[in-house]
Amino acid sequence: MDGSAAEPGMLVDPQTSKPDEAVAVVPAPAPAPAPAQLSPEELVAKAIAPVKKEFLRPPPIRPSTTQPDDDVSEAKSSSLIKEKKSKRQLKRERRQEMKSALHLCPEVAKSGEVGSCCYGEKCRFSHDLEAFKAQKPADLEGNCPFLEIDEGLCPYGLACRFAGTHKVNGVVAAGSLRNEVNSLNKDVQKLLWKNKMKFPKADATLKLLGLSGKMKILVDNEDNHVAPVNGPVEGNGKDEAAEIGSVNDVNCCSELLEEDKPEDADAAEEIRPVKKAKSYCSDEINNGYAMHEKEDSNSKPDKSISIAIADNVTVETDKSLKVHPCEKKLIDFREKLYLAPLTTVGNLPFRRVCKVLGADVTCGEMAMCTNLLQGQASEWALLRRHSSEDLFGVQICGAYPDTVSRTVELIEQECSVDFIDINMGCPIDIVVNKGAGSALLTKPMRMRSVVQAASGTVDTPITIKVRTGYFEGRNRIDTVIEDIGNWGATAVTIHGRSRQQRYSKLADWGYIYQCTQKAPDSLQVLGNGDVFSYLDWNKHKSDCPKLSACMVARGALIKPWIFTEIKEQRHWDISSAERLDIFKDYVRFGLQHWGSDSKGVETTRHFLLEWLSYTCRYIPVGLLDVIPQGINWRPPSYYGRDDLETLMASDSAADWIRISEMLLGKVPAGFTFSPKHKSNAYDRAENG
Structure with a gap:
């Protein structure tokens, strides 16, 4: 440099x-x-x-007139900008690239022998060792990152960019990432692909809550447009999938959407299968925003069902089902430094960095329920956990009780997690327009159904993350904070901004304090927004002692050593080195x-x-x-x-x-x- x-x-x-x-x-x-x-x-x-x-x-000196050289420089710069390629063209280029000599078969790279691949000539990768060695980029400086784990075995063999540091002529036996868990089992993935996965606990809970039944046609509030969904026209349901901005008033819980009448119990013993959905994410690297194209709709809960329906009930279809919140494992967030789930940047390596710097609680990136239920590998990668994450949760996002309850059952069955967080505050348009994220803030009855279905299905603690409300100036979490614990949630994190506000202006911590004071003692409340120093942490804790903890989000992205500052109560004048x-x-x-x-x-x-x-x-x-x-x-x-x-x-x-x-x-x-x-x-x- x-x-x-x-x-x-x-x-x-x-x-x-x-x-x-x-x-x-x-x-x-x-x-x-x-x-x-x-x-x-x-x-x-x-x-x-x-x-x-x-x-x-x-200040930079800018010439008053444009020089000819500036025009040449601008033209040169614009010529360097690549044209945007279509998804089909990118896919074609990836397939062609995989056949090149640089893409050596992983099995051949591990063993160094051409005959080690079981697919032989049918393998989609190259088996030309000599061509690979001739075109392989020069090794990078430093040692192979796998030398410190798995007894020095590198799972990439000859393909490793640090192959020169390997012990046996650059070729070693295959290693594995023993320190990472929560990989999706291939057999389970195939069942999800074929839509043959069974969810007995989720189905039993939904039946108990009166949420199982045939699908209904959803009517648009504005133009009475009928959405093309399966099933007979029943009830007078309002639009659950219409544009959220058409909702007239979402400030008061008493102005709820009219609920449909309960379905005939004999008419539907089985919940509809989860439909295949196309992901909007074409680049596997940017899997943080993997979204669904079409979510399932669901029948609504009966109004006669009490909020406290989750009593100690044993369902005949599954004797192991426990729905009482008191029977769940407890998780204590009090005084712990909580790294927020962060899209794209909050990946496993970043969480490991924050753990080294003092974070106590970590949570994976938000994963879409519909994509998890399809067995999408890119979405399941968001649930990976490192052994250093001793208090770890995953965050999911879904619009309906059936998809969320099935997802939490699948996660509890296949993953090792300490809690499951349901995102009810994501402001992204593509999420909100499907009825998930912040859209749930306009539908408190649906919020209740989602939390009840999830908490009644699994023993893993369920937490939720919300914003103050959907529209600016129309906060509403204070009207439901007393009920959230009764629904079955262990903790709630309140981001002090509305969905409409996004990240503009500062977070409203006064409103977070107000909600915290209204919350029952059994419900832990965490605040989120603009925590950027140990003084911010101390102020929020002193202003509202009932607040369990503060979640750190963008502050950790800008300076991850904020956790060290909070624990050591100092401003760290960290050097560039x-x-x-x-x-x-x-x-x-x-x-x-x-x-x-x-x-x-x-x-x-x-x-x-x-x-x-x-x-x-x-x-x-x-x-x-x-x-x-x-x-x-x-x-x-x-x-x-x-x-x-x-x-x-x-x-x-x-x-x-x-x-x-x-x-x-x-x-x-x-x-x-x-x-x-x-x-x-x-x-x-x-x-x-």
Whole structure:
């Protein structure tokens, strides 16, 4: 590294600036206004970070007229932007790439013998060892990440990018990730694919709650459009799948949607099967947003069913079914540091980093129930757990009681988890439009049915995560907080923002305190939103002693050592070298999780770059006139105390690529990166 950092927003090549090399295609947002003439207090009032004057960069000099060279440079930059390819074209290219010599058969790579593959000539991978060795990229610096586990056995053999460090001529026997659990059993996956998986506990619970029955036609509130679903027209049900914005008023629990009459019990002994759904996610790397195209609808609960229906009842169809909340295992969140489930960046390697830095509770990325019930491998990967995660939960998202109850039964059967969290606050349009996530905030009766069905099906503790409400200024969780514990939930996490608000403005902790005071003693309440220092943690705990704990989300993305700061009650003026060591740990964990071959290296690089799009927002403590940093502060353009710190402060994707090359070697030719979340947007809420 030469120590120089590119100016924010520049479209540059981190190595040679040649057209066929790596380039960042996303310009950075405009920097904050120059703070030279404002006092630190005035800067804080304007949400601008008060960086000490000696570290500020001078404002860039912009020519008044456009020079011819600028036009040439702009044309050159635009020519480097790749055209967007269709899913079919990408799939075709992947198939062709798999047949190339670089994609050596895994069995051949492990053993070093061509005849070791049981598929022989029918194998879709290459068996040409000599061609592979001739085209394989040079090994990366450092040791194989698997040398420290599994007695030094690398599961990638010759394909490993650190093969030169292997003990036996670069070829070793196959190893395995003994420290990771919750892999989906192949036999179970086949049953899910064929829609032959049985869910006796879920079916019994749904029958007990009166939620089993034939499907109904859903009528749109606005134009009476009939949705094409199976089953006879029964009842006068309101639209459960219409656009959420058409709901007139969702501020009061008394204004609920009219419930349908109960189905004839003899008419439906079996719950409809879960239909196959197409995933919207075409790239397996970006599996954090794997969504369904079509969710199942479900009959609604009978109004006559009491909220306290989950008594100690033994169902004849399954003698082991226990639905009383008191019979569940207890999990105590009090005073524990809880790392929130984070889409895309909250993967297993990142959670391992946070565990090293002091996190007590970890939770997997949000997984869609419909995709889990289809046996999608990319969705089940979100449930993976590392042995270091001693208090671990998974988060699921579903719109209807039957899909959620079947999912929790499947998870309890196939996975090792300490709790299951149901997301009822996700603001993403594609989730909300299917009736899941924040859409459930407009349907408290459906919320109740989902929680009751899930808690009545499994012994694993059920928790839920919500927002204050759907619309800005119409908070509603305080009207149901007293009932949530009776429904069977062990804990509830309240994000102090509405769905409409997304991430704009600061979280409303006053409302979180209000809900906490109304909650029964048996229900643990956790707060979430803008926790960015140990002072924030202390303030929330002192202002509301009844609050069990605070969940840390974006604060952990920007500075994962926040858990160390809270436990040690200090502001850590972490150095650039210490931050680089954290990235090194992440890379090592990533290679162990995604693989040390070329594909695993690039997958690790991709998620590292996603994380760097957040960490660039951190401002070192020693550079600030006012501490601690606020999560909503916009950093001005500034120099760090050394070249590496300056590089880490850059919001240019080209500089993030340079950091990745320091850890994972040179990027492939034609490499581009565009962050999935617009994490640099401070005024607009683009992050889901």
